[in-house]
Amino acid sequence: MKIAALISRLLLGLSFVVFGLNGFLHFIPSPPLPGGTAGQFIGAMMASHWAEVVSGFQVLCGALLLLNRFVPLALTILGPILVNILLFHILMNPSGIGPGIVTTILWFILFYRHRQNFSGLFQQ
Numbered sequence: 290m291k292i293a294a295l296i297s298r299l300l301l302g303l304s305f306v307v308f309g310l311n312g313f314l315h316f317i318p319s320p321p322l323p324g325g326t327a328g329q330f331i332g333a334m335m336a337s338h339w340a341e342v343v344s345g346f347q348v349l350c351g352a353l354l355l356l357n358r359f360v361p362l363a364l365t366i367l368g369p370i371l372v373n374i375l376l377f378h379i380l381m382n383p384s385g386i387g388p389g390i391v392t393t394i395l396w397f398i399l400f401y402r403h404r405q406n407f408s409g410l411f412q413q
Contacts, residue, residue, distance in 0.1 A: 290401075291402075297396075297402075301354055312340055330377065346366055349363075371393050
């Protein structure tokens with residue numbers, strides 16, 4: 290389990306650093322905006338600069354994971370981001386859900402490794 294957690298931490302950290310930086314630098318070409326509600330949602334995130342805030346948190350948490358510092362904090366911040374990614378794809382744009390599922394699985398592997406840090410949350 291130690292090796293799986295190490296691989297998960299590195300892959301998760303690398304993916305969030307790369308895709309978070311892409312939110313600022315736009316080095317990965319983005320496809321055209323989807324139509325309907327999904328396009329409106331993305332348009333609102335871009336117009337309000339909400340996407341830059343999320344990208345900043347992604348870079349910060351990805352760097353923390355890569356440096357193996359404050360991993361429980363990084364997992365705590367990335368949890369809601371992953372929930373939003375999954376809900377966006379489930380409710381508005383199901384075609385691109387694959388990377389969200391992969392990163393969620395990596396998150397759960399790492400969460401399981403650090404479950405002792407979250408044990409207080411699961412007590413009555």
